[in-house]
Amino acid sequence: MKKIKIGTITLAIIAITMIAFFGVYTQVQNRMENQVKDYDYAMDLKGSRNVRLTVNTESKTTIKDADGNIVEDSDDLTDEQIAENGYTKEETPNNSEEIKNAENYRASQKIIEKRLQKLGLEDYIIKVDEETGDILIELPENDKTDSVISNITTTGKFEIIDTQTGEVLMDNSDIKLAKVLYGSDSSTTSSGTSVYLDIEFNKEGKKKLEEISNQYVKIEETTEDTSTEEDTTTTEKTITMKIDNEEIMSTSFDEPIKTGKLQLSIGSSTTDNDTLQGYIEQASSMATVLDTGNIPITYDLNENQYILSEVTENQVEIAIYVVLGMVVVALIVLIIRYKSLGTLGAIAYIGFISLLTIVIRYTNVVLSIEGLLGMVVTFSLNYILINKLLARNDNRLEAYKECFVKIIPVIILAITFCFTSWRPINSFGMVMFWGIVLMVAYNGLVTNSLLKIKEGKEK
Amino acid sequence: MKKISKKVKIIALLLAIIIIVGAIVTLTIGLNFNLRYQETKKIQLYLEKDFEISDIKKITDEVLPNQDVIIQKVEVYEDSVSIISTDITEEQKINLIDKINEKYEIELSADNTEITTIPHTRGRDIIRPYVVPFIIATVIILVYMAIRYRKLGMIKTIVKTAFLLVIAQAVLLSVIAIIRIPIGRVTIPLVLVVYVLSLLGVTNYFEKGLKEKKKEEE
Known part of the structure; x- marks a missing residue:
């Protein structure tokens, strides 16, 4: 009976080990496919999107009249027409020589970094060349990468201008915060969800907004003509909101805004989740760009490609063999030291390694180099625990408790790191967390049962 | 007052030398950055x-x-x-x-x-994302240590734990500086492993102290 029980547990461990290291293959169409989920690797092990931003060297052509005012709609004017009208042509570089300095390059880097953080990127590398101004960014490759890149290449220049005169009424310096709001659409009878971009202005901006919302309103003037009929004429002063010189909207105000907040409707949808998600992404992008400020330098996207990790398969193989070698030596020591009990301890240990590699794949853990080392640390802790359990077969529960009391600070560390968004740290924390949870459960159930059965203590 | 053994004195002296030499090397020659960060x-x-x-x-x-x-x-x-x-x-x-x-x-x-x-990556840019999580985790751990080992003296426990954790990291960084191990992908994982090991060492040390204290009380 004892042998059957030990044999059954051992067979179960062998099965788990086979699944963990070789997988479960089924035929899908004409090929065999592993049904066991693959590891999810971080940027350092998988590869990254490499982006190079270079300082824009182009110039903007502006046509000015004799008084020095900019001539609108001058794109189609020929040189002859410009001369005939007495206009002058001016070339203004997008980045003047005065702004091309290390200070502005660093400031641009910081704003881009802020945007990456606001967009929730868990892992990135950003470098700046203080001489040329080139900015190099390494980003994780996923569905959001392209949208992130479009966000970081946007300058983020915000302006509210008088539509008629072009006078700048408000700009980035007036913004305190920009965020996305959702709400049910009360303007329609259907129960849709609306997405808004909520711009909160600072003290100065709040005052300006109140003034603007008082001035830029629809004015209805009623005049009485001779036939006693009333004529109503409406005059409207409007503002135009621009982001990166692109017109977002032109509007007037119905009532003064005293809250210092401006809510712009981005869109609404009743049932289509994808459409709604699109609006949310669009609003989030605008909020991120506005919230992080205006990049002082205009950049061009010069390089945008996926580069595989420099950690080669060969290097990974070497690392795996080294760890396996160490595990084998450690297990031999266990077997020599504790004989048959040591053999069972070794079997249980192999089962733990296999189970952890499966658990990690199904618990959304993204493996980075830190995570891999977290696995090695967990394996080591489990080895120490099994060793203690074998050494203290007189009072195994006490040994079990002692071990866990000693690793409480490590558990605290793991849990704290699990809540960190920075991928390498999070990976280490997650691996350690699941490793320790598994250690508690697995050794309590499997290792302990195996040893009890061997000693004939089972009920 | 507890008498410090000769062995402990030698170890302390050795660690002090490593840290001083490491600091001098870092300040004069600087750290050896891996190609990835150069x-x-x-x-x-x-x-x-x-x-x-x-x-x-x-x-x-x-x-x-x-x-x-x-x-x-x-x-x-x-x-x-x-x-x-x-x-x-x-x-x-x-x-x-x-x-x-x-x-x-x-x-x-x-x-x-x-x-x-x-362009090169600045050392401070490499470590910046790790600073806050490390500080938060360490503060929580110190609070736990102070409560768990309050019988050994709360302040004493906090000071000793913080000191040992800092010393362990200082020794690691000094060794990296002295033997010119390139600062690269594996450096932070190494720091994490040393941090975990020093935590285990510190807990082991205080657990022993707590056991002795309990024995004394009995």
């Missing part, structure tokens, strides 16, 4: 076919002798290669392209291949 030169070549990194490595070993090189496959089709090294001169670029053309029977032009500069 200012480097890069060329990218479209080979139009599958290739082995080991084959490119052989070529770079010939053309860029005694230079660290990072070779990476580019894009999903993995038919382009990115070669990064501390420095790549025009002459070396031409040689590299000639040898690659010969090996893969292609006709890449050196004139159309640009050498780009990859």
Whole structure:
């Protein structure tokens, strides 16, 4: 009976080990496919999107009249027409020589970094060349990468201008915060969800907004003509909101805004989740760009490609063999030291390694180099625990408790790191967390049962 | 007052020497940054076919002798290669392209291949994302230690724990500085492992102290 029980547990461990290291293959169409989920690797092990931003060297052509005012709609004017009208042509570089300095390059880097953080990127590398101004960014490759890149290449220049005169009424310096709001659409009878971009202005901006919302309103003037009929004429002063010189909207105000907040409707949808998600992404992008400020330098996207990790398969193989070698030596020591009990301890240990590699794949853990080392640390802790359990077969529960009391600070560390968004740290924390949870459960159930059965203590 | 044993004194002296030498090396020579964090030169070549990194490595070993090189496959089709090294001169670029053309029977032009500069990464930029999580975790751990080992003296426990954790990291960084281990991908994982080991050491030390204290009380 004892042998059957030990044999059954051992067979179960062998099965788990086979699944963990070789997988479960089924035929899908004409090929065999592993049904066991693959590891999810971080940027350092998988590869990254490499982006190079270079300082824009182009110039903007502006046509000015004799008084020095900019001539609108001058794109189609020929040189002859410009001369005939007495206009002058001016070339203004997008980045003047005065702004091309290390200070502005660093400031641009910081704003881009802020945007990456606001967009929730868990892992990135950003470098700046203080001489040329080139900015190099390494980003994780996923569905959001392209949208992130479009966000970081946007300058983020915000302006509210008088539509008629072009006078700048408000700009980035007036913004305190920009965020996305959702709400049910009360303007329609259907129960849709609306997405808004909520711009909160600072003290100065709040005052300006109140003034603007008082001035830029629809004015209805009623005049009485001779036939006693009333004529109503409406005059409207409007503002135009621009982001990166692109017109977002032109509007007037119905009532003064005293809250210092401006809510712009981005869109609404009743049932289509994808459409709604699109609006949310669009609003989030605008909020991120506005919230992080205006990049002082205009950049061009010069390089945008996926580069595989420099950690080669060969290097990974070497690392795996080294760890396996160490595990084998450690297990031999266990077997020599504790004989048959040591053999069972070794079997249980192999089962733990296999189970952890499966658990990690199904618990959304993204493996980075830190995570891999977290696995090695967990394996080591489990080895120490099994060793203690074998050494203290007189009072195994006490040994079990002692071990866990000693690793409480490590558990605290793991849990704290699990809540960190920075991928390498999070990976280490997650691996350690699941490793320790598994250690508690697995050794309590499997290792302990195996040893009890061997000693004939089972009920 | 407890008498400090000779063995402990020797270890303390040795650690102090390591930390001092490490600090001097860091302040004078600086740390040895891995190629990934240094200012480097890069060329990218479209080979139009599958290739082995080991084959490119052989070529770079010939053309860029005694230079660290990072070779990476580019894009999903993995038919382009990115070669990064501390420095790549025009002459070396031409040689590299000639040898690659010969090996893969292609006709890449050196004139159309640009050498780009990859700026260095500042040390503070590397460690910045790790600082806050480490501080938060350490503070929580110190609070736990102070409560768990309050019988050994709360302040004493906090000071000793913090001191030992800092010393462990200082020794690690000093060793890295002295023996010129390149600061690279593995440095932070190494810091994490040493942090975990020092936590285990500190807990073990206090657990022993707590046991002795309980025995004394009994």
